Amino acid sequence: MYHRLALALLAGISFGIPAFAAEDIAALEGTIVFSSDRSGPWRIWIMNANGTEMRQLTLGEEDGQDVDPVFSDGGESVLFSSTRGGTVGVWKIPVAGGEPKRICDGDQAEPSPDGKKLALRRDNQIVVRDIASGAEQTITPESFNTCSGPAWQPDGKGLAFAARWDAGNGIYLIPVDGGEPTKVYDKKGACEPHFSRDGATIVYETESNICTVQPDGEKNRTITFQAGVQRFGRLSPDGKHIVYCQGVSENGPWELYVVSSKGGYPTKLTDGGSDMNPDWK
Amino acid sequence: MHLKPRPSLRALAATFFVLITIACAAAHAESVNDAIEVRGPIFTYLLDTGTPSAAALTNEAVSTKESWTLLDEEDLTHEFAGDTVLLNDRLVVVLRKNGHGAEVYPIRDASNPKPYFRGRLRVVASGGNAATRLDAIEIVENDPGAVSVRVTFATEDDKALDVAFRLTTGQIQIQVEPGEVVDAVRLDMPTEYLVVPDFFGDDLVYDAQSSDNASAGLPAENFALHLLEGGGIATAVWETTGRNTRVLFEGDGTARRIAGTEIECVPTKMLWAAFAEPGPAWYARTISPEETKEDLSLDWKPPFPAKWRANFVAGSEVSMSWNFGEARQAHFKTPGIGDLVYPCWFEEETPFLHPPSQGVRRAVVYPIDRTQATPLNVFVLVDVMRSTLGVGPCQYILDIEGMDAQTTPTPALVCEWIESQLKKKRSRVTPEDVRERIDAMVQHVEHAEQRIEAYHHLATSIQADCAQMPGPEAEAIQSLALEIDAAIGGLAEARQTPKATAQLADRVAALPGTDDWEAGFKPLHEELSAIGAAQDRTLAKCRMTVRRIRQACLDASDDGLSKAVLEKISAMLEKG
Numbered sequence: 024m025y026h027r028l029a030l031a032l033l034a035g036i037s038f039g040i041p042a043f044a045a046e047d048i049a050a051l052e053g054t055i056v057f058s059s060d061r062s063g064p065w066r067i068w069i070m071n072a073n074g075t076e077m078r079q080l081t082l083g084e085e086d087g088q089d090v091d092p093v094f095s096d097g098g099e100s101v102l103f104s105s106t107r108g109g110t111v112g113v114w115k116i117p118v119a120g121g122e123p124k125r126i127c128d129g130d131q132a133e134p135s136p137d138g139k140k141l142a143l144r145r146d147n148q149i150v151v152r153d154i155a156s157g158a159e160q161t162i163t164p165e166s167f168n169t170c171s172g173p174a175w176q177p178d179g180k181g182l183a184f185a186a187r188w189d190a191g192n193g194i195y196l197i198p199v200d201g202g203e204p205t206k207v208y209d210k211k212g213a214c215e216p217h218f219s220r221d222g223a224t225i226v227y228e229t230e231s232n233i234c235t236v237q238p239d240g241e242k243n244r245t246i247t248f249q250a251g252v253q254r255f256g257r258l259s260p261d262g263k264h265i266v267y268c269q270g271v272s273e274n275g276p277w278e279l280y281v282v283s284s285k286g287g288y289p290t291k292l293t294d295g296g297s298d299m300n301p302d303w304k
Numbered sequence: 305m306h307l308k309p310r311p312s313l314r315a316l317a318a319t320f321f322v323l324i325t326i327a328c329a330a331a332h333a334e335s336v337n338d339a340i341e342v343r344g345p346i347f348t349y350l351l352d353t354g355t356p357s358a359a360a361l362t363n364e365a366v367s368t369k370e371s372w373t374l375l376d377e378e379d380l381t382h383e384f385a386g387d388t389v390l391l392n393d394r395l396v397v398v399l400r401k402n403g404h405g406a407e408v409y410p411i412r413d414a415s416n417p418k419p420y421f422r423g424r425l426r427v428v429a430s431g432g433n434a435a436t437r438l439d440a441i442e443i444v445e446n447d448p449g450a451v452s453v454r455v456t457f458a459t460e461d462d463k464a465l466d467v468a469f470r471l472t473t474g475q476i477q478i479q480v481e482p483g484e485v486v487d488a489v490r491l492d493m494p495t496e497y498l499v500v501p502d503f504f505g506d507d508l509v510y511d512a513q514s515s516d517n518a519s520a521g522l523p524a525e526n527f528a529l530h531l532l533e534g535g536g537i538a539t540a541v542w543e544t545t546g547r548n549t550r551v552l553f554e555g556d557g558t559a560r561r562i563a564g565t566e567i568e569c570v571p572t573k574m575l576w577a578a579f580a581e582p583g584p585a586w587y588a589r590t591i592s593p594e595e596t597k598e599d600l601s602l603d604w605k606p607p608f609p610a611k612w613r614a615n616f617v618a619g620s621e622v623s624m625s626w627n628f629g630e631a632r633q634a635h636f637k638t639p640g641i642g643d644l645v646y647p648c649w650f651e652e653e654t655p656f657l658h659p660p661s662q663g664v665r666r667a668v669v670y671p672i673d674r675t676q677a678t679p680l681n682v683f684v685l686v687d688v689m690r691s692t693l694g695v696g697p698c699q700y701i702l703d704i705e706g707m708d709a710q711t712t713p714t715p716a717l718v719c720e721w722i723e724s725q726l727k728k729k730r731s732r733v734t735p736e737d738v739r740e741r742i743d744a745m746v747q748h749v750e751h752a753e754q755r756i757e758a759y760h761h762l763a764t765s766i767q768a769d770c771a772q773m774p775g776p777e778a779e780a781i782q783s784l785a786l787e788i789d790a791a792i793g794g795l796a797e798a799r800q801t802p803k804a805t806a807q808l809a810d811r812v813a814a815l816p817g818t819d820d821w822e823a824g825f826k827p828l829h830e831e832l833s834a835i836g837a838a839q840d841r842t843l844a845k846c847r848m849t850v851r852r853i854r855q856a857c858l859d860a861s862d863d864g865l866s867k868a869v870l871e872k873i874s875a876m877l878e879k880g
Contacts (some may be wrong), residue, residue, distance in 0.1 A: 226508035251678075271678075
């Protein structure tokens with residue numbers, strides 16, 4: 024009988040084993056804007072962060088490819104790069120739709136946190152432009168002759184950007200008024216930096232994965248690890264998720280996926296066509 | 305009637321204590337797996353088994369992790385009481401105190417998540433002495449993104465060999481960073497076929513009968529595939545070219561097999577061993593002489609969608625390699641070979657073979673690249689290349705041949721871009737836009753021809769050396785040099801000439817603005833793409849043959865000839 028009591032005690036011990044689940048995209052909040060060729064030419068599209076209510080934002084059958092969308096004006100507008108009119112420029116369109124307006128030459132524009140400036144790429148340099156006056160300053164030094172992907176620090180005092188060298192790419196920080204860049208990380212083709220809202224984390228891409236790193240270069244983490252190629256990662260406003268592009272190879276085609284910003288099993292968000300350059304507000 | 309004696313209180317207490325101990329032990333082991341499940345099995349972890357094991361851990365022991373301890377994140381000072389384990393959701397790597405290498409247990413897919421011992425990574429000192437014991441281990445990294453340890457092994461004569469092993473989140477490969485005095489890394493794993501892939505040419509395929517010696521030189525540049533007994537695939541990848549790599553054999557007669565590979569080390573340069581387990585991920589079949597003229601339906605279904613490759617082996621390790629098509633093609637014109645039934649295809653999901661020549665005696669099939677349908681948790685060769693060397697095959701080959709890898713203006717890619725412009729309604733692409741891309745393409749084609757010409761000069765020079773220093777080894781090397789010229793000559797017609805290519809390019813550049821230029825572009829697209837494909841194949845065959853010459857020189861006893869030839873080809877195999 025006492026043997027049976029001991030065995031009953033053993034049998035009575037049970038452990039719940041919670042599963043490590045893929046992301047529940049139905050609960051995702053916010054809006055994602057991205058570029059896609061699902062209608063033929065590259066155009067800007069917008070949808071709820073859970074993948075519903077997808078609609079085309081930029082229209083037109085004319086030649087000109089629209090890419091690199093990013094929210095601006097508190098989410099009321101979208102800036103994007105386009106070859107409309109024959110030259111590469113920064114354009115803006117209201118989220119509600121309408122006629123896009125050209126702002127200036129260049130591409131990869133990002134609005135500053137206070138909404139008063141734009142950072143953009145022109146002639147492989149990073150330019151900061153005052154929106155009201157149009158005054159511009161090239162902030163990257165001439166010795167950095169192939170720069171891209173400006174991303175504002177949340178305090179607006181500086182930017183992250185990527186620079187390409189013969190030896191490979193690197194992510195750097197630079198004050199908003201220019202100066203000597205500080206290297207953050209330069210392994211495995213690191214580029215496309217974007218800050219979290221609290222400034223504690225930079226999400227970036229390598230040749231094939233999405234990673235995060237602290238601005239001081241510490242705590243480098245690989246977030247995505249699937250086969251194929253992962254690019255163009257952007258954090259959700261609350262910093263809990265990353266939306267990114269998944270491709271068969273570096274040539275795409277691309278689909279949007281979302282994953283926990285701590286890493287995990289991703290969930291597919293879009294299908295059909297090739298979808299790139301997401302931004303999430 | 306005799307009653308059973310009642311147990312004493314002391315006996316009951318002892319029993320209870322034993323049972324509780326068992327329960328706690330079971331609870332503890334279960335909690336390690338539970339803890340990993342809660343924290344996230346894809347992440348990386350370090351574990352201490354608690355007690356050193358005299359022998360390799362059983363699959364069951366690795367699965368249950370009984371009495372193991374999960375180290376806290378960022379703990380870099382832990383002193384291991386038992387054996388050291390690096391783990392993510394794809395691999396378990398065990399470094400036993402009583403062992404002499406890293407013992408690797410790939411975890412099968414989610415439907416069968418049991419670890420399965422596959423082999424051992426051992427470091428080797430100069431003179432061929434492999435490590436025989438583990439002397440020290442130090443934690444270097446310990447966080448959810450990566451775990452790594454630095455290990456000091458020692459040989460029988462007490463030579464210390466340092467090496468670092470690193471595992472990252474979700475990846476199927478273990479990274480090996482050999483220390484300064486490590487001469488080679490040996491992958492001990494029973495292998496049915498060893499494949500040296502060539503993305504644009506023909507693979508080499510080795511089996512147990514490929515050599516009567518204990519080892520044979522392997523003319524692999526940066527990677528080799530072990531098609532493992534049981535259906536898995538282990539891919540060895542290494543940085544830098546020019547390493548002396550060997551395939552190892554053991555046993556005799558029907559018991560003979562490939563025991564593994566040994567890869568020469570270069571200080572600070574990495575190696576990786578990647579283990580892909582969902583399978584059987586490869587397939588092989590003997591082909592009888594009667595079957596060489598037939599369509600053969602295979603009694604095997606690929607376990608996942610991918611770009612599958614068939615190697616048809618006739619006698620030597622040089623195979624004829626083809627990627628599976630999507631339908632039967634009765635008349636496929638192959639540059640340098642002629643008109644034949646395309647040798648491998650799928651009908652719905654059933655794979656078929658039609659051997660390309662009567663001498664074929666075996667077919668070996670494996671996944672070489674992914675498609676959009678390939679599941680994200682399946683890693684094929686190209687994925688492993690990307691996550692280790694950082695490049696896909698096209699960039700890899702262009703980089704090695706010294707061609708423009710950044711913009712890759714190959715005929716196929718340039719023509720695809722032009723075609724994509726045609727598909728857009730009211731495209732405003734200008735003749736200047738097309739001209740710019742076409743000019744880049746012509747330059748690319750010219751550069752490729754210059755490389756081919758350089759291979760021809762090399763082959764001629766090697767033949768001259770062989771004529772001046774005759775002998776059996778010279779005959780073998782000369783025969784290989786003649787293969788280079790045969791490859792160049794055999795595909796010359798398909799490559800056309802740079803002048804002919806430029807003329808085709810001019811015709812393309814003249815199309816924008818003309819009526820129905822889509823129809824006019826189609827035949828030009830096909831012709832330019834065929835030129836690019838023929839160049840790729842020529843370069844691939846030349847390069848593979850030069851590697852085989854290099855290996856023959858390394859294995860040769862004639863120092864004069866081999867030294868002379870090696871000097872010439874070392875420059876050719878480095879970046880152009």
